[in-house]
Structure formats: C-alpha cells, structure tokens
Amino acid sequence: MRVFVIGAGNMGLTYAMGMSQSSLLGNKKIQIYDTDPDKIKTLKEEGVFEVHTSLEDCLGKVDIVFIAVKPYHSTSLFEEMKPLVRNEQLFISLMAGVTIETIQEGLQIDKVIRTMPNLPAKVGKGVTSYTESNSVSRIELLTARHLLDTTGTSIHVDTEKFIDASTGISGSGPAYVFYFMQSMLEAALKMGFSDYDSKVLVSNTFEGAIELFNQSDISPEHWIDKVASKGGTTQAAIDSMEDNNVKQLIQDAAYAAFDRAVELGKE
Numbered sequence: 507m508r509v510f511v512i513g514a515g516n517m518g519l520t521y522a523m524g525m526s527q528s529s530l531l532g533n534k535k536i537q538i539y540d541t542d543p544d545k546i547k548t549l550k551e552e553g554v555f556e557v558h559t560s561l562e563d564c565l566g567k568v569d570i571v572f573i574a575v576k577p578y579h580s581t582s583l584f585e586e587m588k589p590l591v592r593n594e595q596l597f598i599s600l601m602a603g604v605t606i607e608t609i610q611e612g613l614q615i616d617k618v619i620r621t622m623p624n625l626p627a628k629v630g631k632g633v634t635s636y637t638e639s640n641s642v643s644r645i646e647l648l649t650a651r652h653l654l655d656t657t658g659t660s661i662h663v664d665t666e667k668f669i670d671a672s673t674g675i676s677g678s679g680p681a682y683v684f685y686f687m688q689s690m691l692e693a694a695l696k697m698g699f700s701d702y703d704s705k706v707l708v709s710n711t712f713e714g715a716i717e718l719f720n721q722s723d724i725s726p727e728h729w730i731d732k733v734a735s736k737g738g739t740t741q742a743a744i745d746s747m748e749d750n751n752v753k754q755l756i757q758d759a760a761y762a763a764f765d766r767a768v769e770l771g772k773e
C-alpha cells in the first residue's frame with residue numbers, strides 16, 4: 507500500500523513517523539511532500555521517507571493521501587491536487603474545521619475520512635477521532651484506523667459534529683493542560699523554587715495524578731476528595747477555584763475551540 511502525506515509539519519511528520527512502522531506498508535516507504543524547501547532538504551538528508559518536491563510525480567500513483575496542511579492552505583492545495591487525483595483514492599484529512607463536503611467538492615472525489623488528532627501523537631500517546639463519507643468501505647475504514655493507531659489510540663464518531671467537538675476537548679486540549687502547567691510553574695517560581703525544582707514539582711505532580719486516574723475507575727472528583735482534608739490546604743485551593751468559577755471558564759474555553767472549528771469549516 508502506498509501512503510502519501512501532504513504537509514511535513516507537526517502533525518504530518520508525526521503521522522508519517524508513526525505509520526512508517528506499519529506492517530500495511532510492506533517494504534514501501536511513506537511518501538511525503540511539503541512546500542518548505544528547508545524541510546524538504548532535511549527530510550531528504552534523513553532518508554526515512556520518499557520525499558517529493560512536487561505533486562505531479564506521485565499524487566496520482568498512491569492509494570491513501572493524508573492532508574496535513576493548515577486549514578487556510580486547503581483551498582489553494584485542493585486546486586493544485588484536483589487534476590491529479592483519482593476517485594478510487596482515499597483521502598484522510600487531519601485539518602481542523604474543513605468539512606468532508608468541502609474536501610469532496612474541492613477535489614471532486616468521494617472517499618474522505620475526516621479526523622481530529624492531537625499533539626501527544628508525537629510520543630505515541632495521541633488520540634484521534636475520525637468519521638467517514640458514505641463511500642468509504644468497511645475495509646478502508648479498518649485500514650485507516652490501523653494507520654491512525656500507529657500514533658496512539660483512536661475513536662470512531664458517527665458525525666462531523668463530534669469531530670468539531672473533539673477539537674475542543676482533545677485536539678486543542680493539550681494546550682489547556684500546558685496552560686495549567688505553565689500557571690503552576692509560575693506559582694512555584696514566585697514561591698522561590700529554582701527553574702529545575704519547579705519543573706520537577708510540576709511535571710511529577712501531573713504525571714502522578716494521570717497515573718492514579720488511569721489505574722482506577724475513580725472519577726477526578728473523587729480523587730480530589732482523597733487529596734483534600736477537611737479544612738485543609740487543598741480545600742483552600744479548590745474553594746479559591748470554585749469562587750473564581752474556574753470549572754466554568756475551562757468549559758467555556760473548550761466550547762470556544764469547538765465553535766471555532768465549526769467557524770473554520772465555513773471560511
């Protein structure tokens with residue numbers, strides 16, 4: 507099977523790396539294309555992928571095409587791709603907001619899987635939601651899932667609404683976690699800890715909490731109860747967050763990302 511990735515950025519390169527270990531490829535290398543000459547040069551030097559400097563020589567010959575450019579590059583990219591694509595090919599989009607219908611119309615093809623990945627895919631801990639157009643067969647869907655799972659885990663959703671919704675939870679979500687981490691780091695520094703100690707305190711606190719959560723069926727709310735003693739320090743912190751409506755603000759932020767994904771689809 508020949509797999510082609512368009513856009514060698516954060517996501518495209520991460521997926522290309524993950525998929526290059528897939529048994530589905532046989533002895534074929536992942537093919538990759540980007541418009542940035544510096545990236546092309548580095549990729550050629552590394553020799554992991556078959557690197558292309560134009561679409562003409564490869565796009566029509568591959569079976570699966572991953573599209574991993576920014577949404578605002580999609581219209582001009584589709585124009586360039588349209589004369590070269592075939593209707594039997596499967597297109598897998600990683601782009602936020604861009605709808606299946608837009609891709610079908612832009613490329614004049616039928617088979618599209620729309621996904622929402624996230625950045626921890628870089629370390630094999632990504633989560634990708636995906637849904638498909640009517641003409642994608644069961645076997646194509648299974649193949650796609652296999653490829654997506656090379657970067658972590660995936661969930662199938664029935665409608666594109668849930669792709670936009672998962673953008674607000676998991677797609678953008680790592681940034682919310684980093685925001686929380688940054689806030690705690692800054693608090694630790696203000697309290698007088700060194701850079702190194704602040705990092706150790708914060709990163710181990712996150713890692714330990716996630717490990718506890720993953721190793722049990724207990725909800726985060728119940729874990730909070732296990733940390734907080736009555737009238738103690740944790741309760742003082744949680745009360746401060748509740749007084750400042752932090753939970754609602756985080757939910758508003760997730761909805762802002764969800765809404766923006768829907769908006770991007772209309773631009």
Ligand SMILES: NC(=O)C1=CN([C@@H]2O[C@H](COP(=O)(O)OP(=O)(O)OC[C@H]3O[C@@H](n4cnc5c(N)ncnc54)[C@H](OP(=O)(O)O)[C@@H]3O)[C@@H](O)[C@H]2O)C=CC1
Nearest residue numbers: 513515516517540541542574575576577579601602623625
């Ligand atoms: N980053 C993330 O955490 C997530 C991103 N996504 C989605 O993934 C997609 C890619 O994002 P990300 O990887 O962060 O973006 P990047 O900017 O890191 O990567 C996109 C790459 O595509 C290149 N490019 C631009 N136009 C073309 C073109 N016409 N043909 C080939 N290559 C082109 C860019 O080059 P240049 O830099 O020169 O423009 C860049 O190297 C986006 O649509 C985003 O919505 C989804 C979930 C999470």
Ligand SMILES: O=C(O)[C@@H]1CCC=N1
Nearest residue numbers: 601602673677678679
């Ligand atoms: O910020 C963005 O638009 C992309 C989609 C999800 C994460 N990054």
